[in-house]
Amino acid sequence: MTTRIFLVAGEVSGDIYGADLVATLRRLRPGVELVAVGGPRMAAAGARCLLDSSEWGMLGWVEVLPRLPGFLVRLAQVRRMIVRLAPATVVLIDFPGFNLALAERLRGTVPLAYFFPPMVSTRQGDRARRVARLGMRLLAAFPFEADAYRAAGADVTFVGHPAIDRVRPGVSLAETRLRLTLPAAAPLLALLPGSRRQELRRHLPVIARALPAVRARFPDARAVLLLAAPRYRPLVEMHLRAASIPVVLVPGGTPEGYDVLAASDFAVITSGTATLEALCLGVPGVVIYRSSPVDAWIIRRIAAVQWVGLPSILAGREVMPELLQGALTPPRLAAVITEGLGDAALRSRQRQELLALRERLGGPGAAERAAREILRLARLLGSEASSTIQTT
Secondary structure (H helix, E strand, C coil), X not given: CCCEEEEEECHHHHHHHHHHHHHHHHHHCCCCEEEEEECHHHHHHCCEEEXXXXXXXXXXXXXXXXXXXXXXXXXXXXXXXXXXXXXCEEEEECCHHHHXXXXXXXXXXXXXXXXXXXXXXXXXCCHHHHHHCCCCEEEXXXXXXXXXXXXXXXXXXXXXXXXXXXXCCCCCHHHHHHHCCCCCCCCEEEEECCCCHHHHHHHHHHHHHHHHHHHHHCCCCEEEEEECCHHHHHHHHHHHCCCCCCEEEEECCCHHHHHHHHCCCEEEEECCHHHHHHHHHCCCEEEEXXXXXXXXXXXXXXXXXXXCCHHHHHHCCCCCCEEEHHHCCHHHHHHHHHHHHHCHHHHHHHHHHHHHCHHHHCCCCHHHHXXXXXXXXXXXXXXXXXXXXXXX
């Protein structure tokens, strides 16, 4: 009888790292049936996707309330699918708002693994204990998250972050610049405005209004924008139609996207997974984020750290400057970009600090370590070798 594993991911980043996990599970156990709620990347990697969840994401507390009925309908629909298909294991991937609610409804009925469990060390409260009580096997991407969950009594394994394997240039920087037809000395600015529609709407107008000041200081500057999904192209083109700097759109989360990011001199990066991509490639930049005022007020009261960018959280100090909420204005953004493009010593220092943090992501093989833990949970792999990485 074929063993079935059910995976649940949401949004672009979950689809990317879910695809890595699907490909690794298929390589390790080709006969396992992989069924998923996910996106096009997971489907391309070999999962049978029953629902496309790549646009299910919601930002903050304010946006959740009007969309709550649809959220509950989807939650019930996915739970029914899992009950009907009776998988050996359910694998939750990131997407904490949805997946924690799903875990509560599945608790005690099926073995659960959580790849990229909700971050707890960066916020106040007892979230770690509440997650631990759900009885899941947690596959943590960061050492400080594994430590925090372990202290709360959770069944947690530090597997590391798959960005180490995924995010790397495939060609030389010179070849990438040649492909982009860049003049030899032209500064290249990378734009990563977000992977959600709401983020694009909040960030792109600020970026577009900052570019004229950058062009005035660097007349030959060029920009590349890493597009999180093809469906966002019309929205991005609308905001950048009158951009004073030529902007080339490149698909994000792809080898081509990593090539152009690696070749960039400086980057404007929305807080989230994209900051880790810059870390892996050693690309200096500024972290930006703007949410609703109510969400910002709530976040300030529950935050346990003073940064939002993952490189700074990993380092325990500011590695990349941050422009958040009201501080994210066109003049301030333009000032940070022009300083970054104009100061080679600053870029070199930040680049070295970023690359030095790579070792804290657990080293190569994160997706395989996670896959092996999942296969053990599904009783498809023995316990002869541990997949965990020591955090102390």
